[in-house]
Amino acid sequence: MITSITNDRVQYVSLLQTQRRARRKANQFVIEGVKLSVEALDNNAPVDEVFYTLDFANSDTGTALLDRFSRAGARLMAVDEAVMQHISDTQTPQGILAVLPTFSPPLPESPEFILVIDGIADPGNMGTIMRTAVGAKVPLVIVTAGTVDLLNPKVVRSAMGAHFYLPVTQMSWEGMASRFSDHAFFLASVGNGTPYYRVNWTQPSALIVSEEAHGASSEATRLAHVHVTIPIERIESLNVAMATGILLFERQRQLADALH
Numbered sequence: 001m002i003t004s005i006t007n008d009r010v011q012y013v014s015l016l017q018t019q020r021r022a023r024r025k026a027n028q029f030v031i032e033g034v035k036l037s038v039e040a041l042d043n044n045a046p047v048d049e050v051f052y053t054l055d056f057a058n059s060d061t062g063t064a065l066l067d068r069f070s071r072a073g074a075r076l077m078a079v080d081e082a083v084m085q086h087i088s089d090t091q092t093p094q095g096i097l098a099v100l101p102t103f104s105p106p107l108p109e110s111p112e113f114i115l116v117i118d119g120i121a122d123p124g125n126m127g128t129i130m131r132t133a134v135g136a137k138v139p140l141v142i143v144t145a146g147t148v149d150l151l152n153p154k155v156v157r158s159a160m161g162a163h164f165y166l167p168v169t170q171m172s173w174e175g176m177a178s179r180f181s182d183h184a185f186f187l188a189s190v191g192n193g194t195p196y197y198r199v200n201w202t203q204p205s206a207l208i209v210s211e212e213a214h215g216a217s218s219e220a221t222r223l224a225h226v227h228v229t230i231p232i233e234r235i236e237s238l239n240v241a242m243a244t245g246i247l248l249f250e251r252q253r254q255l256a257d258a259l260h
Contacts, residue, residue, distance in 0.1 A: 056095025119146030127158025193227030201251035
Protein backbone atom coordinates (compact mmCIF):
# COMPACT_ATOMS: atom_id res chain seq x y z
CA MET A 1 0.00 0.00 0.00
CA ILE A 2 1.20 3.51 -0.82
CA THR A 3 1.14 5.70 2.30
CA SER A 4 3.33 8.65 1.33
CA ILE A 5 2.34 11.65 -0.77
CA THR A 6 6.00 11.90 -1.85
CA ASN A 7 5.74 8.58 -3.69
CA ASP A 8 6.72 9.00 -7.35
CA ARG A 9 3.41 7.69 -8.72
CA VAL A 10 1.43 9.86 -6.32
CA GLN A 11 3.34 12.97 -7.36
CA TYR A 12 2.85 12.04 -11.00
CA VAL A 13 -0.93 11.75 -10.63
CA SER A 14 -0.99 15.07 -8.78
CA LEU A 15 0.72 16.68 -11.76
CA LEU A 16 -1.85 15.19 -14.14
CA GLN A 17 -4.61 16.60 -11.99
CA THR A 18 -3.19 20.11 -11.75
CA GLN A 19 -1.16 20.82 -14.90
CA ARG A 20 -2.40 20.94 -18.48
CA ARG A 21 1.20 20.77 -19.64
CA ALA A 22 1.75 17.50 -17.77
CA ARG A 23 -1.38 15.95 -19.31
CA ARG A 24 -0.29 16.96 -22.81
CA LYS A 25 3.28 15.75 -22.35
CA ALA A 26 2.18 12.37 -21.00
CA ASN A 27 -0.93 12.02 -23.18
CA GLN A 28 -2.79 10.90 -20.07
CA PHE A 29 -5.60 12.18 -17.88
CA VAL A 30 -7.44 11.19 -14.70
CA ILE A 31 -10.99 10.05 -13.99
CA GLU A 32 -12.48 9.72 -10.52
CA GLY A 33 -15.34 7.83 -8.96
CA VAL A 34 -17.54 4.85 -9.68
CA LYS A 35 -19.64 6.31 -12.53
CA LEU A 36 -16.70 7.36 -14.69
CA SER A 37 -14.90 4.11 -13.94
CA VAL A 38 -17.90 2.12 -15.15
CA GLU A 39 -18.20 4.32 -18.24
CA ALA A 40 -14.54 3.70 -19.07
CA LEU A 41 -14.89 -0.06 -18.68
CA ASP A 42 -18.19 -0.26 -20.55
CA ASN A 43 -16.62 1.58 -23.48
CA ASN A 44 -13.46 -0.55 -23.44
CA ALA A 45 -11.35 2.55 -22.87
CA PRO A 46 -7.71 1.70 -22.17
CA VAL A 47 -6.78 2.22 -18.51
CA ASP A 48 -3.16 2.37 -17.37
CA GLU A 49 -3.36 2.62 -13.58
CA VAL A 50 -6.01 2.46 -10.86
CA PHE A 51 -5.55 3.84 -7.34
CA TYR A 52 -7.99 2.72 -4.65
CA THR A 53 -8.49 2.69 -0.89
CA LEU A 54 -9.00 -0.47 1.14
CA ASP A 55 -12.44 0.67 2.27
CA PHE A 56 -13.46 0.95 -1.36
CA ALA A 57 -11.91 -2.42 -2.22
CA ASN A 58 -13.84 -4.10 0.59
CA SER A 59 -17.21 -2.87 -0.65
CA ASP A 60 -19.29 -4.95 -3.05
CA THR A 61 -19.06 -2.25 -5.70
CA GLY A 62 -15.33 -1.89 -5.20
CA THR A 63 -14.62 -5.61 -5.40
CA ALA A 64 -16.50 -5.96 -8.68
CA LEU A 65 -15.01 -2.81 -10.21
CA LEU A 66 -11.42 -3.64 -9.31
CA ASP A 67 -11.88 -7.12 -10.72
CA ARG A 68 -13.03 -5.61 -14.03
CA PHE A 69 -10.06 -3.24 -14.10
CA SER A 70 -7.68 -6.10 -13.38
CA ARG A 71 -9.12 -8.21 -16.19
CA ALA A 72 -8.81 -5.18 -18.49
CA GLY A 73 -5.07 -5.08 -17.81
CA ALA A 74 -4.87 -2.02 -15.56
CA ARG A 75 -2.22 -1.82 -12.85
CA LEU A 76 -3.93 -1.67 -9.45
CA MET A 77 -2.38 0.24 -6.53
CA ALA A 78 -3.81 0.53 -3.02
CA VAL A 79 -3.34 3.87 -1.23
CA ASP A 80 -4.32 5.11 2.20
CA GLU A 81 -7.03 7.71 2.73
CA ALA A 82 -4.56 10.59 3.05
CA VAL A 83 -2.93 9.77 -0.27
CA MET A 84 -6.31 9.43 -1.99
CA GLN A 85 -7.31 12.83 -0.65
CA HIS A 86 -4.04 14.27 -1.93
CA ILE A 87 -4.40 13.00 -5.49
CA SER A 88 -8.14 13.63 -5.76
CA ASP A 89 -9.61 16.80 -7.23
CA THR A 90 -12.74 16.49 -5.07
CA GLN A 91 -13.44 17.31 -1.44
CA THR A 92 -14.89 13.86 -0.75
CA PRO A 93 -13.14 11.22 -2.89
CA GLN A 94 -15.08 8.04 -3.64
CA GLY A 95 -12.03 5.88 -3.07
CA ILE A 96 -11.12 5.11 -6.69
CA LEU A 97 -9.18 7.03 -9.33
CA ALA A 98 -7.82 5.90 -12.70
CA VAL A 99 -5.20 7.16 -15.15
CA LEU A 100 -6.11 6.80 -18.82
CA PRO A 101 -4.28 7.55 -22.06
CA THR A 102 -5.71 10.50 -23.96
CA PHE A 103 -8.20 9.41 -26.60
CA SER A 104 -11.26 10.51 -28.55
CA PRO A 105 -13.96 8.52 -30.33
CA PRO A 106 -13.39 8.31 -34.10
CA LEU A 107 -14.07 11.54 -35.97
CA PRO A 108 -16.88 11.44 -38.56
CA GLU A 109 -15.79 12.05 -42.15
CA SER A 110 -18.74 14.18 -43.24
CA PRO A 111 -20.70 15.46 -40.24
CA GLU A 112 -23.99 17.15 -41.08
CA PHE A 113 -23.71 19.26 -37.94
CA ILE A 114 -20.84 20.68 -35.90
CA LEU A 115 -20.74 22.36 -32.51
CA VAL A 116 -17.92 24.93 -32.39
CA ILE A 117 -16.57 26.04 -29.01
CA ASP A 118 -15.37 29.63 -29.22
CA GLY A 119 -12.90 30.02 -26.35
CA ILE A 120 -15.09 28.83 -23.48
CA ALA A 121 -12.85 28.94 -20.40
CA ASP A 122 -15.11 27.80 -17.56
CA PRO A 123 -14.62 24.07 -16.85
CA GLY A 124 -18.13 23.55 -15.48
CA ASN A 125 -19.76 25.12 -18.51
CA MET A 126 -17.55 23.14 -20.87
CA GLY A 127 -18.30 19.83 -19.19
CA THR A 128 -22.03 20.52 -19.16
CA ILE A 129 -21.94 21.45 -22.86
CA MET A 130 -20.16 18.18 -23.67
CA ARG A 131 -22.73 16.18 -21.70
CA THR A 132 -25.57 18.02 -23.44
CA ALA A 133 -23.97 17.49 -26.85
CA VAL A 134 -23.97 13.73 -26.29
CA GLY A 135 -27.64 13.83 -25.33
CA ALA A 136 -28.45 15.88 -28.42
CA LYS A 137 -26.53 13.49 -30.71
CA VAL A 138 -23.97 16.06 -31.87
CA PRO A 139 -21.69 14.23 -34.34
CA LEU A 140 -18.62 16.47 -33.90
CA VAL A 141 -17.33 19.16 -31.55
CA ILE A 142 -14.56 21.51 -32.62
CA VAL A 143 -12.64 23.50 -30.01
CA THR A 144 -10.69 26.65 -30.83
CA ALA A 145 -7.76 28.43 -29.21
CA GLY A 146 -8.49 29.78 -25.75
CA THR A 147 -10.86 26.95 -24.82
CA VAL A 148 -10.33 25.27 -21.48
CA ASP A 149 -8.45 21.94 -21.56
CA LEU A 150 -11.14 19.30 -22.06
CA LEU A 151 -9.13 16.93 -19.84
CA ASN A 152 -9.16 19.36 -16.94
CA PRO A 153 -10.49 17.31 -13.99
CA LYS A 154 -13.42 19.68 -13.48
CA VAL A 155 -14.40 19.34 -17.14
CA VAL A 156 -14.08 15.55 -16.96
CA ARG A 157 -16.20 15.42 -13.82
CA SER A 158 -18.98 17.71 -15.05
CA ALA A 159 -19.09 15.99 -18.45
CA MET A 160 -20.08 12.79 -16.60
CA GLY A 161 -18.76 10.36 -19.19
CA ALA A 162 -19.26 12.43 -22.35
CA HIS A 163 -15.58 12.03 -23.20
CA PHE A 164 -16.23 8.37 -24.02
CA TYR A 165 -18.92 9.19 -26.60
CA LEU A 166 -18.24 12.61 -28.10
CA PRO A 167 -15.86 13.04 -31.06
CA VAL A 168 -13.79 16.18 -30.44
CA THR A 169 -11.03 17.84 -32.43
CA GLN A 170 -9.15 21.15 -32.56
CA MET A 171 -9.20 23.26 -35.69
CA SER A 172 -8.39 26.79 -36.76
CA TRP A 173 -11.09 29.16 -37.99
CA GLU A 174 -9.49 29.08 -41.43
CA GLY A 175 -9.52 25.30 -41.39
CA MET A 176 -13.21 25.23 -40.54
CA ALA A 177 -14.09 27.70 -43.27
CA SER A 178 -12.22 25.60 -45.81
CA ARG A 179 -13.30 22.12 -44.78
CA PHE A 180 -16.94 22.96 -44.07
CA SER A 181 -17.57 25.48 -46.81
CA ASP A 182 -20.94 23.85 -47.56
CA HIS A 183 -22.19 24.38 -43.98
CA ALA A 184 -24.22 27.32 -42.71
CA PHE A 185 -22.45 28.77 -39.66
CA PHE A 186 -24.80 30.06 -36.97
CA LEU A 187 -23.42 32.21 -34.16
CA ALA A 188 -25.31 32.23 -30.87
CA SER A 189 -25.72 35.89 -29.93
CA VAL A 190 -27.28 37.82 -27.06
CA GLY A 191 -30.15 40.10 -27.98
CA ASN A 192 -29.71 40.55 -31.72
CA GLY A 193 -30.25 37.91 -34.35
CA THR A 194 -32.77 35.54 -35.86
CA PRO A 195 -34.89 33.73 -33.24
CA TYR A 196 -33.47 30.22 -32.92
CA TYR A 197 -36.76 28.51 -33.80
CA ARG A 198 -36.86 30.27 -37.20
CA VAL A 199 -33.52 28.83 -38.27
CA ASN A 200 -33.36 25.75 -40.48
CA TRP A 201 -31.22 23.42 -38.36
CA THR A 202 -31.80 20.44 -40.66
CA GLN A 203 -29.38 21.71 -43.32
CA PRO A 204 -25.62 21.06 -43.05
CA SER A 205 -24.72 23.55 -40.36
CA ALA A 206 -22.49 24.55 -37.49
CA LEU A 207 -23.37 26.28 -34.22
CA ILE A 208 -20.75 28.55 -32.64
CA VAL A 209 -21.11 29.21 -28.90
CA SER A 210 -19.09 31.60 -26.76
CA GLU A 211 -18.84 32.68 -23.12
CA GLU A 212 -21.66 35.08 -22.34
CA ALA A 213 -19.29 37.31 -20.34
CA HIS A 214 -17.04 38.39 -23.21
CA GLY A 215 -19.11 37.40 -26.24
CA ALA A 216 -17.99 35.99 -29.55
CA SER A 217 -14.47 36.35 -30.86
CA SER A 218 -13.77 38.41 -33.97
CA GLU A 219 -12.91 35.19 -35.83
CA ALA A 220 -16.27 33.65 -34.94
CA THR A 221 -18.10 36.79 -36.01
CA ARG A 222 -16.34 36.83 -39.38
CA LEU A 223 -17.07 33.17 -40.06
CA ALA A 224 -20.75 33.28 -39.08
CA HIS A 225 -23.38 33.54 -41.80
CA VAL A 226 -26.28 34.17 -39.42
CA HIS A 227 -26.58 35.35 -35.81
CA VAL A 228 -29.19 33.45 -33.82
CA THR A 229 -30.67 34.42 -30.50
CA ILE A 230 -32.96 33.06 -27.79
CA PRO A 231 -35.66 35.65 -27.05
CA ILE A 232 -35.77 36.21 -23.28
CA GLU A 233 -37.40 38.70 -20.93
CA ARG A 234 -36.26 40.57 -17.81
CA ILE A 235 -32.75 39.07 -17.78
CA GLU A 236 -29.78 40.02 -19.91
CA SER A 237 -28.56 36.60 -20.99
CA LEU A 238 -28.57 32.87 -20.31
CA ASN A 239 -25.65 30.78 -19.12
CA VAL A 240 -23.80 29.48 -22.19
CA ALA A 241 -24.34 25.84 -21.26
CA MET A 242 -28.10 26.36 -20.86
CA ALA A 243 -28.33 28.35 -24.09
CA THR A 244 -26.38 25.69 -25.98
CA GLY A 245 -28.78 23.04 -24.74
CA ILE A 246 -31.81 24.99 -25.97
CA LEU A 247 -30.29 25.43 -29.42
CA LEU A 248 -29.09 21.83 -29.76
CA PHE A 249 -32.44 20.37 -28.82
CA GLU A 250 -34.26 22.70 -31.20
CA ARG A 251 -32.21 21.04 -33.91
CA GLN A 252 -33.28 17.63 -32.60
CA ARG A 253 -36.92 18.75 -32.64
CA GLN A 254 -36.69 19.91 -36.25
CA LEU A 255 -34.98 16.70 -37.32
CA ALA A 256 -37.72 14.66 -35.65
CA ASP A 257 -40.44 16.75 -37.31
CA ALA A 258 -38.76 16.26 -40.70
CA LEU A 259 -39.21 12.50 -40.33
CA HIS A 260 -43.01 12.78 -40.00
